[in-house]
Amino acid sequence: MRISKRCGSNRRLLLPLMVLGLMILLAVVTLNWFETESQMPLAWHVDPNHRKLVHSFVRGVLSNQCRPAFARKGVEARLQSSSHVTDPFLWRDTLLTREMFKYPPPFGFRDMHGKLKDVLNLLPAQPEQLKKECRRCVVLGNGGILRGLELGTLLDQFDVVIRLNSGPLRNYSKDVGNRTSIRMSYPEGSPKVWEDVDPELLFVAVVYKAVDFKWIRAMINRQRVSLWDWLFFWQKVPEKIPVDLSKFRVLNLEIIRQMAMDLLAYSSPQKRLWGWDQNVPTMGISALNLATYLCDEVSLAGFGYNLSQKETPLHYYDNIPMTAMLGQNMHNVDRERALLQSLCMPAY
Secondary structure, eight states: OOOOHHHHSOTTSOOSSEEOOSOSSOOOOOSOOSOSOOSSOOOOOOOHHHHHHHHHHHHHHHHSOOOTTHHHHHHHTTSOGGGOOSOSEEOTTOOOOGGGGSSOTTSOOTTOHHHHHHHHTTSOOOOOOOOOOOOEEEEEOOBGGGTTOOOHHHHTTSSEEEEETTOOOTTTHHHHOSOOSEEEEOGGGSOSSOOOOOTTOEEEEOOOSTHHHHHHHHHHTTOOOOHHHHTTOSSOOOSOOOSOGGGEEEEOTHHHHIIIIIISOOOOOOOOSSSOOSOOOOHHHHHHHHHHHHOSEEEEESOOOOTTSTTSBSBSSSOOBGGGGGGOOSOOHHHHHHHHHHTOOOOO
């Protein structure tokens, strides 16, 4: 493992998205198709010199002066002017536009206007937007590349810490920290055991299919999902999300559509009898786009699929090998990696 010299050695480089280097490869798993544990522990060693280099890079990111709207400007330079998302979250009083219903989930809410309104009616109106100081986000992937880097204390120093799906904290805080500002997930990926303790934490629900509305509604109302609805989830879903109503958010799927079609340049989704084409962005890269709307600077950690290292850990918290990724056909990891690499460029 090494930090890209182009991104890590020169603090004066223009980074539309400052990547906490490691390898700029995607290591966020959005859907847990994989078995929870392999039979044999995976060998994993981190060179102490590499660890020091990573720590030095992160300290540099945190010590530099924060640049207002820096990340979003870098992304918007790649977008058509009509591609802006008005609000990354949906509220009770959100004006629902025709564009939001153009595509099916996870790109939009086509044929789900009633289900969406039923959920939004349970949520509060959009609060007054307060002008905040320049903020730095870190989006924490679940990649095994975090194992042994001991970045936890440094990651906790970011203004906003975004975690994905069920990435655990207990027993791993030395590597991944203790703070969680936002946890972003779909039903099956959400934590079955809740370890986040920050009282201001936001839970961002992501809709991938119609039945997800049933789960979101049940979580908001502190109810159980009906036995019939359970049949439509491909994996056990949590029975509760222990946050206050004011802390629930529903992701505007324009965030995912923008990433898929405008930034990754995927073709428009085609109707299929089952599943998706390989054009659904991972939760990690979707969270990256969300973060650019919430923070001025955005960094990534735990992003690192390296399929050539077959027996390295896929996640920081289990012994599933990297080869497990070869069995998924939902995400185009190569295209996401290319996008992340392209977002690291020098100033002119």
